[in-house]
Amino acid sequence: MAEQTFTIKQAAEQTGISEDTIRFYEKILLLPRAERKENGHRVYRIEDIHRIKLISCLKKTGMPLEAMRPFLAASADFASAEYPELVDQLRSHRDNIVNQISSLQQIVDFVDIKLKEGRPRQECSDQSQSEDLKEHNEKEKTKPISVVEMSYFSAYTKMGMKTP
Template structure:
């Protein structure tokens, strides 16, 4: 598809497709995270498919906790570029992935601990013993290891 036949979207359509607000898209353009949008004769912004893909990428990276400044190098590399040509970016992605998997593991420990406490509460006098949606009904469903429980122990600061 050549440039003249390329699909374009109004800012509202781009926002609907990406789940990113119109104001946020304008902000990303203002801080040069996105290239300036093409304009219609009336001044309305027009976004191409690649712009919409960039907005989706920003939204995805943002969900991982990556800062807007950390995203800039990723957005500067074209989508069809060979990752092998950018080893520093690949290492940054690997590092970010490790950070995320550590966070997921830590959050899972918190959920397990909460489940354990909720389960214990259901067996105490005066607490409802009725099953609760999404909460294991006995410790055999999801036991916690001593290492996992150690995560919640108080450690005085040195």
């Protein structure tokens, strides 16, 4: 059987990314130029769908489109992942994400506490107030989040109410 292909509409449906946005991604070269049929209509294959889903997934993590290029390169062209620069970028993105996860986890804890009306178990782990270790890294703007920032827990839950 022939390889399954999709219209842009189907691609949009499958990925949850709008047709307009898919075209936009192509325009900015986040997606390779899609093949066209004789009439000029775009044709997508399953790999293209996967690529769009990858973008969607990264997008949901808050990654800016430009930052996705190395990831997409790594997926599309595995060999390129061996170029050290790319590996470094991946690594630092990884670090960012790990930090993001811990921020998110704290927000979840925070919300849970608010929802349950309980108190925080503690103050949340400290990690030194080295906000300004001044090796300002050009490529990465998202500073690691210092867990100390969550001290509003105590700040507010203390003045809260009904501590049982």
